[in-house]
Amino acid sequence: MSRKQVTIDGNEAASYVAFKTNEVIAIYPITPSSNMGENADAWAAVGERNIWGVVPRVREMQSEGGAAGAVHGTLQTGSLTTTFTASQGLLLMIPNMFKIAGEQTSTVFHIAARAIATHALSIFGDHSDVMATRSCGWAMLFANSVQETMDFALIAQAATLRARVPFLHVFDGFRTSHEVMKIERLADEDMRALLAADLIHAHRRRALSPDHPVMRGTAQNPDVFFQSRERANPFYAATPGIVQELMDKFAAQTGRQYHLFDYVGAAEAERIIIMMGSGCETAEETIAALCARGEKVGLVKVRLYRPFSAEALLAALPQTTKAIAVLDRTKEPGGAGEPLYQDVLTAIGESVIVGDLPFATIPRVIGGRYGLASKEFTPAMAKAVFDELKQATPKNHFSVGINDDVTFLSLAFDEHFSIEKDDEVRALFWGLGADGTVGANKNTIKIIGEETDNYAQGYFVYDSKKSGAMTVSHLRFGPHPIKSTYLIRQANFIAVHQFNFIERYDVLEAAAEGATFLLNSPFAPDEVWAKLPRTMQAEIIAKRIKFYCINAYDVARANRMGTRINTIMQTCFFAISGVLPRAEAIAQIKESIKKTYGKRGEQVVQQNYAAVDAALAHLHEVQVPAQVTSEFERPPAVAPNAPAFVQQVTAEILAGHGDRLPVSAFPADGTYPLATAQWEKRNIALDVPVWEPDLCIACGKCIMVCPHSTIRAKVCEESQLLNAPAGFKHMPAKWRELADQRYTIQVAVEDCTGCRLCVEVCPAKDKTNLERKALNMTPQLPLREAGRANWDYFLTLPDMHKNGAM
């Protein structure tokens, strides 16, 4: 059977199967699972059908609690029903989850696993949400990659119908839910082959119906509740066997064989990691590298976590096992250990007690935490765990990936340990949230993944602030399947789409020797070198980086594309990265422009074509001098007069060095000082408003409308302006009761986002030139220094009291 190769993310993989194999889908959005509901809603809206030819009913509820209630209700009518969620959303579903499981109902919830808010909220991925539902009575099947997410969505759906145990199908939030990967899409026939019609009919026959009335959901006294609860045991006992049978059937159908616990590594491995989720991919890649050096190491990937089959776990471990590290992506404060560690320990302990342990000696077992809230889990960290297992008394209850200088539980790791491959292209793109960088990169992955034989992977690092904050896209392309579920450490290509980033971040830190660097620069090729900070120039020279620049905003404006630079920067990437032959790449970009913009008319398509050609014409290689010539250094992340906490903690976070902060840097209870945001100068606006006092009528509308309070007014005595910086604008206050006072409007040019709302709302116009208002957008860069001085002075002026007193 031929199956389509598609380049999609984990959320699309899960929702594709969920949509195809269900009739009712109740949704409520929560990051990072929202796209699953959005996909289902969009597909239903255009009449896409499931494998039985029916358009599923998709309904958005008022909360995740409502979604779970709707699922529970429709399941009781015999419908095949599903939902998608994460984090606190899953917690809201717990009451219904107990009921659904207690009634032995078949359903799958697809979970993009995410941290639960504790000392702080986090939208990022770990297993603390699903671990909080362990007692609900649901099976849990963990997928480690985008392909597995599609495959396990089907296996879970088939298994729940046979086992009559509801399933959580779990994959890692962001790392898998948002990772774009080239995978093989399951065909409708694959799904029909696994979903037995008689089991679907049996599910329907169990529906509550007036045609065959029964009572379900009784209240029971102490005399019978306990026995009834134990009555469910056979269902759970049978589930692992059912899942394995379906995994075997799936393998016969698709060629991809899975087991309840999959072992990879040396046949005679002595040191073993046991874990689940996307971190397994990194561990597997590391093990391949360590085994090639002769190390006896291995990995057990836990697929079916609940019901937990101790027998299958012990059978998966090599008989040569001497030491085991169990890695949990969750934290259970005060527990005897994290959940998977305890399960493994129990499995081994019970086996020792009954005397059927399949190893020559009782292995030493230690447990550790990693990857909370999407903290990176790298090959260096996996190696550190294996190294710890070599110790005579390895550290137990450790953490890896952080520096714990409070309880000293963390493992040290070698940051420079790298196993990145020579035959892979690794590209980093620094963009601004909503500037089109991520969209263009997803398009690039599609072109390379679907139009060539290369494998492709894309992962996008978002800031929680989303729109207007930095995004870094990590793209890998190569001839072999990609298992690197961690950020790129050595890039062959780096593009910076916003010039001001070079002042804020060490954007070339991950550049490999001989890498290519593309900068969107407002400066000409012969001027730009002098505009780089000294350390950046030194990096370019030392790493022999090939440096290209383009003024993408100019090219976009000239081609009537406003500030949309995505097509231009994408064209430059293909022109100089060498990932595809140049002519072929440009043809593919134009083809994709036709697909994307064709609906919006030929003019838009031609505009984009022109931008592609103009991009090539305006792309220049910069001649790199042999010596550092710059006269300035990258400024500190915050001003030197910032408070100590801001200097020591906030500044590190703003500079992108939050990972380096030790445990002791943080408050124990999530309590932080206020007003620290004022120290972050993002400088993201290309243009900012400039005030013209000769036109202003002092209506105050601009001040009212600014979403960030970055344009403000004050009234003061003239004498208070004697020391104002040159160019500090003011005018007579226009109110009778403030006669002799001065009125000033100032803009925090480094904080303004350039949204133009203040300009749009300003009613004052120059009657001789209607284009000129009392506020006009003007390029920010030349105004920055003076604007900073004006704003700082403005803040020193006294505020007027509400009653008019100064």
Ligand code: SF4
């Ligand atoms: S452009 Fe937007 S952010 Fe900037 S001052 Fe005006 S309203 Fe505020």
Ligand code: SF4
């Ligand atoms: S909206 Fe225009 S006229 Fe009104 S206070 Fe602001 S700048 Fe002056």
